[in-house]
Amino acid sequence: MARRTMTPARRKRRAIRAAVALPILLAALVLALDFPFLTARGALAATQARYGFGPGEVVTRIKDSRYSTYRYIVRCGDWYASCGVYQRGPLWRSGQLMAVESRPETPLVSLIIQEQVDNSTILVVSNDPEIASVEVRFPVIYEGVAGWKLFSVRSSQAVENCFFVTYDETAHTEVSDFPFTQIGHHRLRGYDRDGSLIYEAPVPEAWAAYGLEMEEVR
Amino acid sequence: MLPPEVPHRTIGQFCDHVCMYVRFRPDHDSITEELTGHLEDHKDALLEGDPDMPLLEAEYRAVASMGDAEALGRWLDSIHSPVLGWFQIWFFRAVVLVGVLAFLLLLPQAERAAQQLAARPPELEISENSRVIAALHPEGAWSWQDYTFSIPQAVETQDWDGRSVKALLKIAHPNPWRKEPVLPGSIWAEDDLGNRYDSMDTVNELLSGDGYPAWRGDCHGSTAARFLFATYCEIEVRKVDPAAAKLTLHLDRYGEDVLWLTIPLEGGGGNG
Numbered sequence: 368m369a370r371r372t373m374t375p376a377r378r379k380r381r382a383i384r385a386a387v388a389l390p391i392l393l394a395a396l397v398l399a400l401d402f403p404f405l406t407a408r409g410a411l412a413a414t415q416a417r418y419g420f421g422p423g424e425v426v427t428r429i430k431d432s433r434y435s436t437y438r439y440i441v442r443c444g445d446w447y448a449s450c451g452v453y454q455r456g457p458l459w460r461s462g463q464l465m466a467v468e469s470r471p472e473t474p475l476v477s478l479i480i481q482e483q484v485d486n487s488t489i490l491v492v493s494n495d496p497e498i499a500s501v502e503v504r505f506p507v508i509y510e511g512v513a514g515w516k517l518f519s520v521r522s523s524q525a526v527e528n529c530f531f532v533t534y535d536e537t538a539h540t541e542v543s544d545f546p547f548t549q550i551g552h553h554r555l556r557g558y559d560r561d562g563s564l565i566y567e568a569p570v571p572e573a574w575a576a577y578g579l580e581m582e583e584v585r
Numbered sequence: 586m587l588p589p590e591v592p593h594r595t596i597g598q599f600c601d602h603v604c605m606y607v608r609f610r611p612d613h614d615s616i617t618e619e620l621t622g623h624l625e626d627h628k629d630a631l632l633e634g635d636p637d638m639p640l641l642e643a644e645y646r647a648v649a650s651m652g653d654a655e656a657l658g659r660w661l662d663s664i665h666s667p668v669l670g671w672f673q674i675w676f677f678r679a680v681v682l683v684g685v686l687a688f689l690l691l692l693p694q695a696e697r698a699a700q701q702l703a704a705r706p707p708e709l710e711i712s713e714n715s716r717v718i719a720a721l722h723p724e725g726a727w728s729w730q731d732y733t734f735s736i737p738q739a740v741e742t743q744d745w746d747g748r749s750v751k752a753l754l755k756i757a758h759p760n761p762w763r764k765e766p767v768l769p770g771s772i773w774a775e776d777d778l779g780n781r782y783d784s785m786d787t788v789n790e791l792l793s794g795d796g797y798p799a800w801r802g803d804c805h806g807s808t809a810a811r812f813l814f815a816t817y818c819e820i821e822v823r824k825v826d827p828a829a830a831k832l833t834l835h836l837d838r839y840g841e842d843v844l845w846l847t848i849p850l851e852g853g854g855g856n857g
Binding site for chain 1: 612680681684686698764766768838
């Protein structure tokens with residue numbers, strides 16, 4: 368049977384049928400893709416909604432090109448959250464959210480925002496405008512050395528009152544064990560612009576298990 | 586292109602000349618078909634009037650009667666818009682592509698998609714060690730942001746741990762992009778006697794520090810089923826005070842108590 372010639376009228380009817388089918392097919396596509404987002408901000412809003420946070424004001428955004436993720440630091444009142452969103456192709460998905468409350472009576476609070484094999488980051492929120500740099504102290508074991516010792520990582524990299532302290536395992540191969548990202552195992556310090564120590568958090572209770580000498584702890 | 590002074594001889598030549606002035610190439614076939622049909626009809630009419638006329642002459646006369654091919658071609662070009670025509674073609678192709686993509690992506694997940702759309706609510710799971718002593722009938726709903734909370738099913742049970750209340754918490758979310766709220770672990774409860782039953786998030790925090798008293802009740806929540814427009818969570822409040830007559834579920838969200846759902850218990854009659 369000869370193929371029917373496509374006339375303008377036939378083409379028009381076909382386009383109308385396609386227009387009717389398009390919303391249904393798009394709905395099926397969205398269902399198949401499990402409701403992705405077209406933008407990172409859309410995924411961010413959904414992540415906050417799913418966790419019941421905010422919506423907060425974005426303080427900064429950190430991009431991890433290795434894993435096609437963005438990590439947003441958002442603020443809602445006294446609460447600071449780290450919000451991850453993931454990119455898959457041109458589409459985005461909501462991720463996880465972790466939050467910490469920054470109380471005025473506590474000059475520094477921390478939140479672990481990135482935990483990777485060779486690169487971990489702690490967010491330190493400051494309530495003291497005099498603090499220009501922060502330090503995170505935590506116990507480590509050095510290769511070939513018995514017992515736990517204290518190790519420090521310092522940072523003056525700040526966005527507004529948020530400091531980012533990063534520990535790069537590949538840069539410290541002499542260290543074989545380190546609870547950098549274990550909650551309650553690190554101690555915070557704050558320094559002013561002259562480098563003087565102006566705040567030090569109490570010694571974490573978890574340090575008692577490490578057998579650290581008091582001289583080192585002070 | 587034929588010089589203007591050379592007359593067209595055949596139907597095919599005439600149609601080709603006309604189509605030269607029509608920019609939208611996909612319509613050339615349909616224009617040729619229509620012109621050919623018209624010219625063939627005219628040719629047949631001429632032959633009917635003069636059966637002795639040679640076929641070729643009848644064709645030449647039919648073609649000559651159509652007039653100027655260029656004028657006809659330019660007029661046809663004005664009504665066959667290339668912009669609209671190409672838009673219709675590419676729009677159809679795009680829709681076909683969307684359809685093929687949707688089919689390829691949806692087919693392996695047909696079962697999941699069907700379950701999401703069917704949205705059959707789960708049943709509360711009661712362990713063999715527990716004895717159901719009362720079916721409870723909490724009423725009402727609570728709305729907060731994009732979510733509406735309600736309890737379609739709740740029971741009171743008795744086991745070796747004492748009195749417990751199990752509830753199926755429905756979290757409705759009309760926006761499917763807000764599905765799977767991460768809330769169950771933060772839900773805590775309070776009875777009418779002032780006893781607090783901490784959420785799993787709080788219990789875990791205390792367990793990693795000072796510890797959680799073994800005698801104290803708690804509130805355990807977990808997601809039971811996820812659908813497009815609703816998420817169901819199983820909430821179990823354990824070691825409920827035997828004298829409590831009411832239990833209220835709460836949700837703390839970053840310093841704000843955003844949920845109040847009360848479950849009336851079957852009296853405070855103790856161990857049933």
